[in-house]
Amino acid sequence: MTKLRVAVLSFAHGHALSYARILQRDPSVDLIATDPDGSGPDRGRGAADELGVAYVDSYDDAFAWGPDAVVVTTENSGHLALVERAVQAGIHVLCEKPLATRLEDGTRMVAAAADAGVRFMTAYPVRFAAAFAELRRRVADGELGRVLAVHGANNGKMPGGDSWFTDPELAGGGSLVDHVVHCADLFDALLGVEPTTVRAVANDILHPEIDGRVETGGIVTLQYPGGVIGTIDCSWSWPDASPTWGGLQLEVIGTRGSVRVDPFAQHLGGFEATGPLWIGTGDDLDEAMIAEFLDAVASGRTPQPDGGAGLRTLRIVDAAQRSARAGGAPVAPA
Amino acid sequence: MIERVGLIGAGGVSHVHAQAWRELGRTVTVYSLDGAPELARQYGFELADDLDEVLRTSDLIDVVTPTPSHREITVAALEAGLPVICEKPLGATQADAVAVAEAARAAGLPVFPAHVVRYMPDYAALKAALDAGRIGPVAIARWWRHGEAPGAGSWFHDESAGGGIVRDLMIHDLDQALWQLGEVVEVYGVQSGASETGEPNAVAVAVLTHASGAISQLTASWGPRGTTFRTGYAVFGAEGMLRSDSDRNGPYLADVPGDAASSGYMPPQTRAVSPYTAEIAGFLDVVEGREAAARVGVDDGVAAVALAELVMQSIAEGRAIPVGRVDAAERESGELR
Numbered sequence: 001m002t003k004l005r006v007a008v009l010s011f012a013h014g015h016a017l018s019y020a021r022i023l024q025r026d027p028s029v030d031l032i033a034t035d036p037d038g039s040g041p042d043r044g045r046g047a048a049d050e051l052g053v054a055y056v057d058s059y060d061d062a063f064a065w066g067p068d069a070v071v072v073t074t075e076n077s078g079h080l081a082l083v084e085r086a087v088q089a090g091i092h093v094l095c096e097k098p099l100a101t102r103l104e105d106g107t108r109m110v111a112a113a114a115d116a117g118v119r120f121m122t123a124y125p126v127r128f129a130a131a132f133a134e135l136r137r138r139v140a141d142g143e144l145g146r147v148l149a150v151h152g153a154n155n156g157k158m159p160g161g162d163s164w165f166t167d168p169e170l171a172g173g174g175s176l177v178d179h180v181v182h183c184a185d186l187f188d189a190l191l192g193v194e195p196t197t198v199r200a201v202a203n204d205i206l207h208p209e210i211d212g213r214v215e216t217g218g219i220v221t222l223q224y225p226g227g228v229i230g231t232i233d234c235s236w237s238w239p240d241a242s243p244t245w246g247g248l249q250l251e252v253i254g255t256r257g258s259v260r261v262d263p264f265a266q267h268l269g270g271f272e273a274t275g276p277l278w279i280g281t282g283d284d285l286d287e288a289m290i291a292e293f294l295d296a297v298a299s300g301r302t303p304q305p306d307g308g309a310g311l312r313t314l315r316i317v318d319a320a321q322r323s324a325r326a327g328g329a330p331v332a333p334a
Numbered sequence: 335m336i337e338r339v340g341l342i343g344a345g346g347v348s349h350v351h352a353q354a355w356r357e358l359g360r361t362v363t364v365y366s367l368d369g370a371p372e373l374a375r376q377y378g379f380e381l382a383d384d385l386d387e388v389l390r391t392s393d394l395i396d397v398v399t400p401t402p403s404h405r406e407i408t409v410a411a412l413e414a415g416l417p418v419i420c421e422k423p424l425g426a427t428q429a430d431a432v433a434v435a436e437a438a439r440a441a442g443l444p445v446f447p448a449h450v451v452r453y454m455p456d457y458a459a460l461k462a463a464l465d466a467g468r469i470g471p472v473a474i475a476r477w478w479r480h481g482e483a484p485g486a487g488s489w490f491h492d493e494s495a496g497g498g499i500v501r502d503l504m505i506h507d508l509d510q511a512l513w514q515l516g517e518v519v520e521v522y523g524v525q526s527g528a529s530e531t532g533e534p535n536a537v538a539v540a541v542l543t544h545a546s547g548a549i550s551q552l553t554a555s556w557g558p559r560g561t562t563f564r565t566g567y568a569v570f571g572a573e574g575m576l577r578s579d580s581d582r583n584g585p586y587l588a589d590v591p592g593d594a595a596s597s598g599y600m601p602p603q604t605r606a607v608s609p610y611t612a613e614i615a616g617f618l619d620v621v622e623g624r625e626a627a628a629r630v631g632v633d634d635g636v637a638a639v640a641l642a643e644l645v646m647q648s649i650a651e652g653r654a655i656p657v658g659r660v661d662a663a664e665r666e667s668g669e670l671r
Binding site for chain 1: 537548551572574652
């Protein structure tokens, strides 16, 4: 059997290591990685060696290897160039979220992938949580009655103090960019419509050490057709002292009742000598997401969440940023 | 010393007040257009035939009537020279609440709006922790409150008559946001609702920007019959976070099929002293001269009603509403505690 050739492009995003680990142990995949823009000369090769993944020195080398698919996990601002290069070469793409730092870049990427007829998937692993799937089924079957409100909170520690996540150029913004999209995507999957109005307020009270380079806290309010309302708390508000990175809570309120979903809640809680202990026991959502991507590539179908989902959620981020910049004026998504 | 209390109203919330008065050992006379004999019988209270009689024979008035009548009864009690405890919201409109505050000032008497959440230990402890700077400057706070919708057709659903989910339910957290995080400079609200089974469900969201820069997100919902009441908060500061969730922190969990004891309107009783009793005892401490001020005063009641009105205005107009001017007016009319 011919193996699927997959290249992981950059370890800039921490999720890349998880994706590489999962791909590496998949017997149907032949994997290489490259990380030419790494902070130190050894970041990429060191990580690849540790994972037992073949390493090449440049994106040129990676493309020359002739991958069938690539995983794009650069800084957010780097997605566009690599995605365009890949799809133009007929290579399928799994792109880390958010798709781009600017809405027009996301639009270009999705159009380019469609023109090239390749599979283009956005990395939204929470979609694959069994708890979310059950919620989605209940909503679709009308078991909650008419949906009135969807509430999401995606809070976590701020990604490493000096990292590109707090660089407005490389990341495209702060917590509004990093943490609105997951909840926005879950709402998209549940409701099947885009919001008509987006309103956001943000501040930089958390993590004063980054001197207000980007927003660290934010609250987004959404209105959907049919009167459904939504909220997203996207703040990097989980204290550094927390034994876990953070989490995502989702609540759907319908006329017949409500459901709360907390996909990262499953854990052993306790204490070790130095403080609280948290051992996650939930499913590996990245694994399910990678499986969907590989299956879609193998069978020639559109993966979900696709580039369109990535673009619709990017539209919400774009609107939230515009609203926050306008001091909290409600805006329509572009 | 307050010996005789006039309890006006005999609806849902009257029972927790009645229980408090019984525990505090005061003599109670009930007057209500509806349900007074039953309430009096249940708690061993006396009955009055009309408002004049209860005002004449009482040392303090406790108003637990539907919101639209709060102003008239409270002002009448003040004019009769009596201190007043008034169930929240203090008035059906900001104008009503301001009128109550003005009447209190004119009479030189206290009016205590019954924002009972200030007397709930998890909220009082949060206030103490925030005031002590335990989690540093607050950036984001989420407050939530979910319960069963009041019966269809009741005044609770009539926004033109002092009802509505913002004014009746969310007002608890509007008061909390003000108490815990201070002055609000901007308000934004959205709401959705539907009636499917005859029970009008509703969800309201308010986002408040505080003068400190902190952002509060408030969610209130009225769910279908049988909805479990739950409330909580998560407050995030630059140096830590604090959260409390009634359905996770509770010391009491029942699993009794067909249980009739649960209530979707109010939190279950899980403490030796109910917060309603603690609240009324706190008010008596002021009226009877043991304390200079209670945790909540008439100006706080005005501020909460004013903020609720701004949330409703934002919902209606679909825009964020700046608070500045209204706030100044409140301060002017609300110095008395």
